[in-house]
Amino acid sequence: MGQLVLSAAGAVVGGAAGFLIGGPAGIAEGAELGWMAGGIAGGLLFRQKGPQPADIRIQDSAYGKPVPLAYGIYRIAGNIIWAGQPYVASSGGKGAGGKGPQQQKVSMSFAVGLCAGPITAVRRIWANGKLIYDVSNPSNFQAISGSNQMVTNFTVYPGDENQLPDPVMQAALGVNNTPAYRGLAYVVFNELDLSQWGNYLPSLSFEVVTAPAALATSSSASTYAYSTSLGTFFMAPCLSASGGIAMGYGYYFGYNGVTVANLSAYGAVQTQLLNWSGNRGGINMPLGYSDVPGIYTWPGWLHPDGSYDDMSLTGSMDLGFDGDEACFWRNGSDIFLSSSYTTSGRPIYRCDLSQQGLIVAQSTQLGEWHILGGSATHVYAFDDLTGHLFQFDRNTLAVTATYNGINFNANTGYVLTDDYIYTVGDNLAVSLFRPSQNTYTVLGYAPFGVSTMVAINENFFVFASGANLSSISLGYMWISQGQTFTTVGNAVSDLCNRAGLAASQVDVSQLTDMMNGYCVTNHSTTRSNLGPLMSTYFFDACDSGGVIRFVKRGAQPAGTFLYADLGASPNLADTANTTPVTETIAQEVDLPRSMQLTYPELGDDYNPNTQRAMRAYTNSNRDTVMQVPIVLAGSDAQARTQAMLWAAWVGRKTFQFTTGLAYLQYEPGDVMTLQGSNGESWTVRITRCQYDGQGSLLWAAALEEPDIYPGSSYTTQGGTALGFASQQIDYSGPTILSVLDIPPLRDADSTPGVYIAACGMASSWPGAAIDLSRDDVTFTQFAQITHASVMGYAAGALSSFGGGNLPDETNTVSIVLYEGALASCSYADFLAGANAAWLGGEILFFRNATQTAANTWTLSGLLRGRGGTEAAMTTHAAGERFVLLDPAAIVSMPIQTTDFGSTLYFETFLLNLFSGSPGAQVSLTPKNGRVMPLSPVYFMAAHGSASSTSDISLSWIRRARVRTQWLDGADVPLDESAENYTLTILNGSTTVRTVTVAGNGAGGAYTYTAANITADGFSTGATITFRVQQNSDQGVLGASATTTITR
Structure with a gap:
């Protein structure tokens, strides 16, 4: 015979072991109640001793702590x-x-x-x-x-x-x-x-995953395009988890500009344009990895800040022909170079960058090489000619090991350690070679053809592709876990196995429910560990022929107990004959009025959430609370809470009856139809079957309603935790910093200083702390910027304009923004400077901003050369920085007078948990510093003076930097304590005389006498050039005005 193994007072594995060893007497009393009816009522009387969610929420450091046992996913401190x-x-x-x-x-x-x-x-x-x-x-x-x-x-x-x-x-x-x-x-x-x-x-906590197998996911994250007439050579050789710096220039000759772009998970944007010309004679950009950003220049190395590693002592390398460097690995002062464009075999060269690229070693082993990288002691390269992977001594390039017998597929790669060597092949396969195990395993596939790769760790790979002659892309591959976690049956089977039961002694075939996660959190019996699973996923356990069979509830009736077969008894005078079915109904006051289920919420970072179900009308005042360490979604938990409450009330009615041996095939847990004397019938779940030894079976059953248990067609809306927002990783992208050395933007800015603007590449940018150094060694924080400026760069060059103070209604400029948006304004606001911006040295106002593409705006209706920046109207170029001059976002930074002519260094740090890592460094040598006087206007040279017609008379009018409002009856105030000017007289480009001229309040005048003209070597018909600059109190010479005259 059999009976339910688990009940509120019975043991699952304890009862099963007792039955298997000592027969029915080994099973604890009370098992015949079944779990739900007995479990709910028992919860009112006995303290729950099983695992609970709070057991492992706080990180500890103590001996004797229980080791949690997790299934699926779970958050563990x-x-x-x-x-x-x-x-x-x-x-x-x-x-x-x-x-x-x-x-x-x-x-x-x-x-x-x-x-x-x-x-x-x-x-x-x-x-x-x-x-x-x-x-x-x-x-x-x-x-x-x-x-x-x-x-x-x-x-x-x-x-x-x-x-x-x-x-x-x-x-x-x-x-x-x-x-x-x-x-x-x-x-x-x-x-x-x-x-x-x-x-x-x-205090740390971790989400652990136990079940799924590893899967590789790869994707292209961002792409930057920079087109030239014949195409563009690109390289992003130094990659990290955050991305990298890409550099490119036009193919093949004749392009002096080098574009610099930032590639990150947040996008790809141009950050500067270097005015550089030099070696660029290669036939293709080599593949490889470097520990510093830059671009290879056949030979040589250009850094993003414009500095250059000269390799003029490299000499002639045997690469087939000049410019055939196809692969490299740069590390420290070493750069290893070779060629894969050969069929006769070439050496690998080690060049010392500290000695202008001097070749200090070359391999005697020739090959058609693909250099993969190296370690502190070795260099690894794959040879297409032999199909072998070679290990070289890093210093001498002598062969130290050869790996063959494996079908290597390698165009480029990365060496994480001497035992983790990664390759990318023709079919984009990313593979791992383990020399210690002599294994070569395909891990996944790159998202595109790879020119540079880096293994951040064994699961995370970052790629760059510069093979395209118009763009460069950043991509990644992540070896992750799937989203299907485990089943209830897997957890139950493992718990029984840990209790000493063999797989043949347990049947979990019905427990197919998918389960997000479950954790055994404390020292408890297997019976207690199975309790939360049985209560939440509604299944029972019974012994069946020496096997513990776990039976899922909600099944349809397997058979019918006919009324005519009830009341079997060997005794004619037995009450079973007169009362074939005994019905018992539990008191209403003993049943729960409400059921509360507390559990780790799947959508709330495993924080405890509680779902509640109530019976609308009842005389009971009992409230039952359950806590289970099972990860549930809110709607699923609500459905199960309701089912628990319904099951308790449905199961209040129990039945006892007897039959003959004809019903022996049915077991506890089976759902049956029980017929009554008046033709009525009940759906019941068998909770006990006992043989009396005299030919009769004694049955116990509880009223059952299969439809109350959650199924795939049942949905409900669970309560959500108020005030909780799913957390995201803080912004970790770049901070783009602009240091503006321009005239003052406000009347109050009359002391030496510069302006700082910063932004990120997403709206989640948290702001940044700005550090300053005057020696590039010791940095001190001087400001925090929490309001992002609207910044970007010019997609094309803004044409020059000579219309003075008239609006430029002819020219337009296209601006690509890093983040943010631009807007048009009214004509009155336009004239008042509502849309003021700095573009490549020129301050301008714009009236119209029209979006033409994502993050791209065309500006028109321009008022040019504001604030004394008219000289920059003729020097614009594509790629120059754009900054919207928003007073709420721009930060003023004072500087010292000794800073003029010296380099200032700036570093940025995000104002979040990534504050420990600096962003890209920006440097500036101040020249204007808000105190450089503006150039004089109306600078004129005329023949003759009051003393002589052979003299030359000069005159000019000064300008002010601040408080320049147009007031009737008053001139603009003088910015300096004294008005004087430096006048320079030039013969061509040669200075022949320098004069300090005192001002007259509105400007200055000077008479260049005939005697001085002759003494300075000017003859009749010669062109004389004059340059005048106002002097400042800080010793900064002002912007110049120039005029010429013919003697």
């Missing part, structure tokens, strides 16, 4: 099992985020035990409740990029039986003193930067 010594470093220097020279920066290595292994991955990490790592969506490159910038140098050990001790722990504890912790999944952080948490170790 973990237990710190080892902590190294904190490392303290002063952070007041370069890249310190403006913390000042006294601020200490602390990093620390430690290990956190998570749960019993094996697990598949860690997908998300929270620090003090804030999301800092999120790779749960392989299509979200921004999150993956930011996560791998935030949490670096950490290793996840899955908890299998093959894992080895961690090297970081071995370095601290000793090789022989460090266990491998096999069977325990744990994470080791190597020197985690604690500065973003106030130099304290944060």
Whole structure:
């Protein structure tokens, strides 16, 4: 006979083991009640002792803590099992985020035990409740990029039986003193930067994944196009988790400009245009990787800031013909070069950049090479001629190992370590070669033809493609986990296996429900561990022929207990003959008025959520609360809560009856139809069947309603947690900084200074701290910018204009914005400067802004050369920076008079958890500094003076930088304490005389006497050039005005 193994007072595995060993007597009493009817009522009387969600929400560091057992996905705080010594470093220097020279920066290595292994991955990490790592969506490159910038140098050990001790722990504890912790999944952080948490170790929690297999996802993230007449050579050789810097110039000769673009997960935008000309004689851009950004120049290396690594001593390399460098690897002062465009074989060259590219070694092994990269001791290259992979000594380029017998497919690659060598082949396959195991495994496929790749770690790869002669793309590949997690049957089967039952002793074939996650969180019996699953997913367990069979509720009746067959008894005087069916109804006051289910909410970062179901009309005042460590979505949890309440009320009616042995095939858990004496019938679930030894079966059953249990067609709306917003990874893209050395924008800005504008590439940009250094070593924070400026660059050159103060209604300029938008304004606002902007040195007003494409606007109706910047009207070029002069976004930065002529260095730091990493450095040598006097106007030279007709008379009118309103009866105020000018007289480009001229209040005048003219070497018919500049109190010579005259 059989009976339900699990009930509110009965044990699942304990009861099963008792039955299998000692027969029915080994099963705890009360099992015949079934789970739902007995479990709900029992919950009112007995304290729940099973696993609960709160058990592992707080990170700890203690001996004797239970090791959680997770299924599917679950958020676990973990237990710190080892902590190294904190490392303290002063952070007041370069890249310190403006913390000042006294601020200490602390990093620390430690290990956190998570749960019993094996697990598949860690997908998300929270620090003090804030999301800092999120790779749960392989299509979200921004999150993956930011996560791998935030949490670096950490290793996840899955908890299998093959894992080895961690090297970081071995370095601290000793090789022989460090266990491998096999069977325990744990994470080791190597020197985690604690500065973003106030130099304290944060409370961490981790989303672990246990079930799915690894999947590779690749995508192209952003593309930048820069077209020239014959095409453009592009290179982005230095890639990181954040992207990289791309540089390109026109193919083949005749282009002096080099465009610089930023490639990131947030897009691809041009950041500057270098006016550079030099070597560019190659036939194609070589493939390879560098530890610094730049572009190769056959030979030579141009950096994004315009500096140049000369390679003039390289000499002639045997590459087939000049410009045939097809592959390279740059690391430190070494650059390794070779060619794959040959069929006769060429050497690999090692050139020393500190010695102007001098060749210091070359390989004797010739090949058609694809250089993959290297380590501190070796260089790796694939030879197309032999199909072999070669390992070379880094210093001498002597062959130290040859790998063959494997069908390598490599055009380029990356060396993460000497045992992790990655390749990208003709079919875009990304493969891993493990020399220690002699295995070559395809991991996935790149999104395009690759010119540069980098393995950020074993799961994250970043690519650049510069093969196209018009654009360059940034892409990535992420090896992630799928979205199908586990089934209830998998969890139940594993729990029974851990209790000592063999697979043949358990039947979970009916438990096919998909389950997001479940966790055994404390020390408890297997019976208690199965309880939350049985209560939430509505199944029972019974013994059947020596097998514990888990039976899912909600089935349709398997048969009918005919009324004529009821009342079987060996005794004619037995009450079973007179009362074949005994019906019992539980008191209403013993049943729940409401049911509350608390669980980790799938959509709320596993924070506890509670769903509630109530019975509208009842005399009961009992409220039942349940907590389960099962990850549920709100609507699913609500449906299950309602079903629990309904099941408790439906199951209040129970039946006892007897039959003959004809019904022996039915078992506890089966749903049956029970007929009554008056033709009525009930749907019941068998909870017990007992043989009396005299030919009769004693049955117990509970009223059942199969339709109450959640199914695929049943939907409901669960309650959501108020005030919760799903967290996203902080903005981790670039900060674009503009330092404007221009005349003052406001009357109050009369002291030396510059203006700072900054923005990001997304609306989520948090602002930035700006650090300043005068020696490129010690940086100090001087400002924080929280309001993004509208910035971009000119898609084409703005034509010159000579119309003075008249609006330029002829010319237009196309502006590509990094982020934000532009708007038109009325004519009155236009004249008042509502739409003021800085473009390549010129301050202008625009009236019309028309959007022509995504992030692209055409400006027209221009008022040019504002604020004394008319000289820049004739010098515009494509690619120059555009900044909308918004008073709320522009920051004024004072400078010292000693800064004029010296280089200032600026670094940016995001105002979020990524504040520990500086953005790209910007430098400026101030010349204007808001105190450079404007050029005089109406500068005229005329023959004759009051003294002599042979003299030359000069006159000019000064201008003011501030307080320049047009007032009747008053001239503009003088910006300086004294008015004087420097007059320079030139013969061609040669200065022949310099004179300081005192002003007359409105400008200046000077008589160039005939004697001085002759003394300066001018003869009749000669052209004399005059240049006048106003002097400032700060020693900054003003902008010049020029005029000429013929003697």
